[in-house]
Amino acid sequence: MSLERRIVLETTIAEVRDEPYDLGRCLFIGSVHLMIPLGIILWFMDIVHCSWRSVALALIWFEFSCTSVTAGYHRLFAHPTYDATLPLKIFYLIWAAATFQGSVFEWASKHRAHHKYVDTDLDPYNINRGFWYAHIGWMLRKTHSDFSLIPDLVKDRLIFWQHRLDLPSALVMTFILPALIGGLWDEALGALFLTGFLRLVIQWHMTFCVNSVAHYFGKRDDPKSTARGSWLTGFFTQGEGDSHGYHHRHPGDYRVGIHWYNLDFAKWFIWTCSKMGLASNLRRVRLAND
Numbered sequence: 001m002s003l004e005r006r007i008v009l010e011t012t013i014a015e016v017r018d019e020p021y022d023l024g025r026c027l028f029i030g031s032v033h034l035m036i037p038l039g040i041i042l043w044f045m046d047i048v049h050c051s052w053r054s055v056a057l058a059l060i061w062f063e064f065s066c067t068s069v070t071a072g073y074h075r076l077f078a079h080p081t082y083d084a085t086l087p088l089k090i091f092y093l094i095w096a097a098a099t100f101q102g103s104v105f106e107w108a109s110k111h112r113a114h115h116k117y118v119d120t121d122l123d124p125y126n127i128n129r130g131f132w133y134a135h136i137g138w139m140l141r142k143t144h145s146d147f148s149l150i151p152d153l154v155k156d157r158l159i160f161w162q163h164r165l166d167l168p169s170a171l172v173m174t175f176i177l178p179a180l181i182g183g184l185w186d187e188a189l190g191a192l193f194l195t196g197f198l199r200l201v202i203q204w205h206m207t208f209c210v211n212s213v214a215h216y217f218g219k220r221d222d223p224k225s226t227a228r229g230s231w232l233t234g235f236f237t238q239g240e241g242d243s244h245g246y247h248h249r250h251p252g253d254y255r256v257g258i259h260w261y262n263l264d265f266a267k268w269f270i271w272t273c274s275k276m277g278l279a280s281n282l283r284r285v286r287l288a289n290d
Contacts, residue, residue: 019141026140029204032197039193050190054182058194061098061178066203066238068095069107070266071273074240077153078108081254081283082270086158088278093162098173099203103163108153109145114211115251116149118225127215127226135205135212174200206237214241221245231263239264250285258284 042048072092075081084092093104101107110124117123124143127134153159162169175196182191214237218230222245234242234257242257242264257264273279 019138019143021140022142029136029139033201035193035197036201039197042189043193048189048193049187050194051185051187053185054187054190054194057178057181057191058199061195062199062203064091064095065098065173065199066206067266067269068092069099069101069207070238070240071269072096073101073104073107074111075254075266075270077104077159078111079251080152081252082274082279083281084273085278088273089158093158094169094173097162097166097169098200099207100170100174100200101204101207103166104153104159105147105150105163106145106166109147109150110143112149113146115248118227118248119215125211127212131212131216134215135208138211139208207240209233210237210240210244213237214244219245222248224248234263239266252283253285254282255284 039048043050068091072084072089073096076084076089076092096104114123114125119126119128125134125138130137147154175192178195179188179192182188182195213233214228215226216228218228218233218241220226220228221243225245225248227244227248229242229244229246231242233244234240239256239262240247242262244256246258247253247256254270255264255267256262257267270279270282274282
């Protein structure tokens with residue numbers, strides 16, 4: 001390694017270790033979590049009403065937005081493991097906004113950095129900095145996205161505009177639209193609580209578990225990283241943590257769980273989309289026993 005490259009790398013590592021806390025992020029993430037006990041108290045006080053309509057709305061929002069992160073942000077954009085039609089890409093970009101996990105640019109660049117520098121100081125959610133740092137601590141700090149890792153994505157005008165409109169679209173899809181829909185049956189607060197706050201917190205921690213639990217508990221089958229996997233982690237992450245070691249060895253495979261019995265919801269969704277003409281060129285690693 002050249003002296004110039006070593007100096008740049010050491011400077012970058014020092015900046016990563018010294019990340020200050022982001023007050024805005026801390027207040028926002030903390031406030032969203034505090035809305036859960038507040039909403040439960042208001043529900044017991046009969047101020048917030050949640051009928052089966054609001055529950056159904058939250059479940060629909062949960063599945064659509066989860067799929068947009070697992071099958072969209074992760075397996076289409078961060079790892080281009082298949083090709084998607086324009087309607088499917090638009091579906092992902094709209095519904096992923098409801099997860100408040102940033103734009104495709106931000107999400108994919110950090111995830112590619114995670115794979116490229118896994119378990120080192122340049123890994124954005126390095127498990128060696130502690131379980132809680134990998135889980136949520138890194139989210140509370142002023143982190144930087146390296147867009148040089150996503151040259152294929154920065155050229156996409158659709159993704160560019162999603163990046164520009166990230167905050168307003170996230171506010172609309174996470175809080176405003178669910179409340180407006182819930183208002184149709186006089187449960188604006190109930191829909192806001194279930195779909196806006198409770199669903200979001202659950203979804204956050206599902207995603208965070210891939211960075212923490214799937215690198216801390218379970219069977220380790222990748223000697224080059226701390227990535228682990230178990231059916232229980234897979235269940236609570238909609239399949240992302242089922243065979244996480246396999247994913248780190250073969251990130252170009254559209255499947256995380258390669259067997260039919262693996263809890264890999266995104267794999268089944270992508271496969272179904274391919275049968276409907278919405279996805280194509282599904283990439284998979286051919287193993288000896290596959």
